[in-house]
Amino acid sequence: MKFVRVVAMNVFCLIIAASCNGQQADSTLLKQAIPYAAGITPAAIRSKLEVIAGPQMEGRETATRGQQKAADYIVRQFREAGLQPGANGQWEQFYEMYADTLLAGIIRVRDKNYYFGQDFITDLYDSQAETIDADHIQYVGYGLHSGRFNDYAGLDVKGKVVLVREGVPGGVPREWGNSYNKLAAAREAGVKALLVISPHAKNYSLLSKERIRRTGIYMPGEKSTAPNMYFITPAMAADLLGKPYDDSLFDNRNKNLRIPVHVRVPIHIQLDKKSNVYRPSNILGYLAGTDKKEEVVFVTAHYDHLGISDGQLYPGADDDGSGTSAVIEIATAFAKAKAAGHGPRRSMVFMLFSGEEKGLLGSGYYISHPVYPLSNSVADLNIDMIGRIDPAHERDTNYIYIIGDNKLSSELRPLNEMANGLTRFKLDYKYNDPNDPEDFYRRSDHYKFAQRGIPVIFYFNGTHADYHQPGDTVDKINFSLLARRAQLVYYTAWLIANRDDRLSVDRDER
Template sequence: MILYSPPPALVALVQSSVKPVDLHNARLIGDKVITQENLRDYLTFIASDALQGRDTPSQGLDVAAQFIAFHLKRFGVKPGGDDGTYFQKIPMVKTGFDEAKSSLSLGEAPVRFGEGFAIDRGQGSATGELVVIASELGTTDVTGKVVLLGVQASDAASSQALAAGAVAVLRSSTNQTWWRRQAVQTNRRAFWRMERTPTPEPPAAAPVVTLSPEASAQFLESAGKSVAVSVVAKIERIYTQNVVGIVEGVDQKLKSEYVAIGAHYDHVGTGGRGTDTIFNGADDDGSGTVAILSIAEAAAKARSKRSLLFVWHTGEEKGMQGSGYFVDKPTVPLAQITAQLNIDMIGRSKPAGDTKPSNRDLSGPDAIYVIGTTMMSTELGKLILSTNANYLKLNYDPKYDAPDDPNRFFYRSDHYSYAKKGIPVCFWFDGVHEDYHQVGDEVSKIDFAKMEKITRTVFLTAINIANLTERPKVDKPLNR
């Protein structure tokens, strides 16, 4: 079989003859593609236990990224990440402690990490005679000594002892529950963050550790003995990723501009108490993740004048790290992004008769909070409202659509990273509920009928913006 490959000039000619979709046909495509069944299928995987809560970074998050990329390729959505892929790689770094190499001994007897001591801070080794300080340092000479502080010592006593010449500090404890928490938290205090600039090696610093109640009792009776302590810091590095796809516009002049549509596909991982320890994040933000996946599928069949840029942001739960990285190192020219539409939690509804205080501000089955319509662009705000009014007529609740909202929701999700760069934005949000950041945020509690309506409406909103003759003007200063 001889495969025919058309010349580039012919391909360009055919593409230039494609007309942008009108709103009527966009509705037909959206209603066919964006369905409760598809949303449920996608979300059942994204919010499954197999993905272990999609923490940033984690294997579960990486699997979610591959899942999204697989479907984008299936839909015919172009890669918009690095090097012709769907992934924008983001370097992450964590500075913690090497538990295996850190050590403590009393005389010749070693004390095991996690059983007898936990690390507070430091980098380096020290050996010295043990001096016990019950509460305040006073006039005790601690030069060249290892100081053991009693439980009555103030928080400032460690720094005071080191300033007075101590080579290391041991803190004692008597509460077993508190101690176990301290031991477990030693490396959890270290967290992954974006490595924007090279992280320097940890500087040398005197070791400070906390003893278990059993070790505290032993050391308190060992004044004058030799103590050796070593704290070894370590730097770990890994990559995570945003997922980026592009549906090219068909207008030869406007296709270089983009309407961005985003959601965060990460959640908070594991750690819940009881038998269920996985924070599945079905609503937060599994709902937004699969909503824009369905919008991408519909957009690939309903081409608009401008291009549509889809970004699944990582690390929103860690301080909007993925969206912050994208706007600082965009894979398309940032000045060419005309608007950003963010979906973060659209899957829950307040049941009729629900009087729980934790669900007080949860929106109903036909309602959703829209945030940003009044904040930056009058023109964009009017278009967002009119699209809804002319289609499914959802109750667009403006309760949080104000810079003086005490919850500051406008400033708490990924759209704000774009807003700070002068890009007009809008944010769809169902409201805080009883399962917000809880293990109960499960697929079984999602209102897929509501999700379907909101997703279809956001799709048409994006098409309307993408087909504008002129990009929406920013005519209001951004309040920060």
Template sequence: MFSTTSKTPLVLKLVLVLFFPSLLLSQSPEILDISKRCSVAELRKNLYYLADAKLEGRMMGTKGDTLSAQYVGIWFKMNGLKEPYRNGNSFMQGIEAKRIINNSNLEFGGIQYPLYDGWSLYPNITNSISKLPVLCFGAMPFDSILRTQGDYLRGNAILVDGIVMLTAIRTGVIDSIEAVLTNRGVKAVIFADSVVHRIVAQMKERLFLPKYQVDLPGETPNGGMPEISITPEMLSKLVLPDNLPVNASGRFTDTTQRSAVKLKSPISVNISETIQTVMAPNVIGVIPGSDTTLDVIVVGAHRDHDGKNGSDIYHGAVDNASGTVAIMQIASMMNEAVKKGFRPKRTIVFNSYTGEERGLLGSGWYVNHPLHAMNQTHAMLNLDMLGRVDTSYSGKKADSNYVYYQVSDSLDHGLSKAMQKASATMPGLKLDPHYQEPPYRRRMLTGSDHYNFYLKGVPVIAFTCGFPPEYHKPDDTADKISYELLKQQTQLAFLTLWNLAND
């Protein structure tokens, strides 16, 4: 056995790094053996339970959410995880959220139009906008609008052509434009486009899903310039009293317009919300490390889904019963390692979140009420949607044994190394960097629970299978999961976690 204080091992380590790097990436044979016993039967059994119709889609704050939380808690207890709440007698971390029922409307010309009846609003606002004058700039570009002198814009909404607005959004300049408009006193931006038909149709389909808000310390609701998007038909009604020419696609056809026209019809956005307080559980379990002075690792997966709409149940098998059963299985394998005398150096905190589908609420609550401070959290590993083949691979790529990953490690905590070391033992499972690439990175980063840890400066790593055709549809059911693929992805996550906990 080499002594860590001897000079000889240092020389040998240098030789290994230079000439035998693969040896440094090898997994412990005992831990590798445990990973190979990852149970397909247990993954299937647990997933079929969580995606069963009797849990009614596990909507946050419902009976199904509670039943799934209890199920995960019982599993944690069976596998030796410590209960961190109520003096060591509970896995449940209660979160408090406000359920918001929105009855807002857009009003002009003496008529009120309910939300998504030909219009949409982004971001959400909390205060009504009453009788706001509208300056119509037609097809004029933003450059021309921003050259408007004096206080002419102040206290008004501006109406621009949809092509002008969507081009600014697509090219990434809309935020800087709206910052200037805000400083000039503009209260809202209105635009029309045929794409709004699809947006409001999708939103109407999902009106059965409640909106939630969690009050977190030091945080305020989303701000920004209100953007009111309307259909071409709604635009025609708005500009009819002014005889402004628009076509069926919502385009302004007068290309000679060089100044704003003040519309005869001011607009109002009447905000009407009913708020109810809802309690829902995160499930948190702990495997203490052998060195409690080290920073901890968090591994998490959200448990909730979209519930039901009438008789349609949104089972949420891939999203995210799959990630939930993966962390359950990882807890079981980690417990087996402990029983065999291989306790991880770092403490591992297992998190089963509620409320991800309603806006990353459970993980947002946890990072503001953590068991261990965020500056004492070495890394967070997130599992969200596993065991399926997404639309990018299905019927297009021969190799369907893959997992997408995303790593953000500004503190250089070795996350990529831990993942690559695990991957080296599983040559049959491809690591796909698709969501590391700039065009796609933000969607994955902001769309799942690792984002809340990222915002707190914690290094994060996430695994996902991407978006299969049944994503957020009632037919996302347990029979469509590839349990062999789920097993491989769970093994990779377990080995990566082990490496992070023992670096």
């Protein structure tokens, strides 16, 4: 009976459309997925999210105790779900990050000391530790070298300490005077250290001492060859030049400063800092496929958030506790299906990134240190914020933004739309527009996969008033929406993992 029906259907399909076979096979696959989707419930997701966005996780900032606690919790959930450790036998893929703290920051001129955070400041991240002893300072006005304009023309400042003022003279484009351009001009001229007279510098003593003495965490990158840039107060600058300070000293109309000014004076600069090493992680849970085991389908979210700042907890319930909880439940559903004899044909990797809020660092690390060959990585379905409603959908809340689905594979949108036949959302493609100013396509972890030519879908509810605020709390989550959105991701992942043909890559919009 069954056999006859299939034959009849195939004959029918041959007559009406060439693609009918595939669609028929896909809809059969989807039906097999339904019993296990029933476990992706509002209550199950709530129980995870209440822990992940709870106060004991301290806002899950990357490279903090809260992030490690969240990692431990997620690993327990993956293990209980029946997944295998997915990072070469480990649950976590660790990567190194750094944060620098100031040890010493002092400039001494004519036996007078000037202090970091009071008389001058420098960006600890951009600046290298250095000790400089020189016997003179060269003042070169604005320190510009753009177009035909060159304050360094005819001057030998190689290896010297140079003093410049902020901004640009009248009639010159303002952007010539930004820090980046001044630093580039100084580097080109071979300057050893650049002192910039900043009218704002007198406010440095008001800044948080704690904040300015440490960098944020960062990944080791290429070390800059630019000289350090020290922003100093106008009063300190007047001292260096041996002039009495008043507001008009650096006024444009003051003709007393004949440029260049060469001041013979011993100057000692000491900047010392220490790098602290941190080891945050991405968490990988693995479910082996059956006959297409080598091919891997990723379902991802990020588990880090903003931590605690100025005594305020940023719980990140929507961002991205919602995605983290959803990935755990989707993984659980796939593992249950496998235990019941419906394991995925392709392997599944459920991955939770850290470092997202710091600039997609965890996913960036993964993609440059992949555990599974990128050539066998079939797709990444990434979830970042699916538990809330944005202002544009307050009347019709039955929606989800779909981003990136049509950029690399023409087959992905039809599959996601077929999966949505079971969840019945209005799929909003607004942010898929390459000209959209928000540029969400490039703003979460999936983009690292897309850049490598791996098809992606980014599932997203849009932003709202609590985005990146302490008010992103669990009580504002719409759990029935969240669970159904998670089911959509689950069904789409099921189709990608179980179809005969691997998802094609036939487009290239990165």
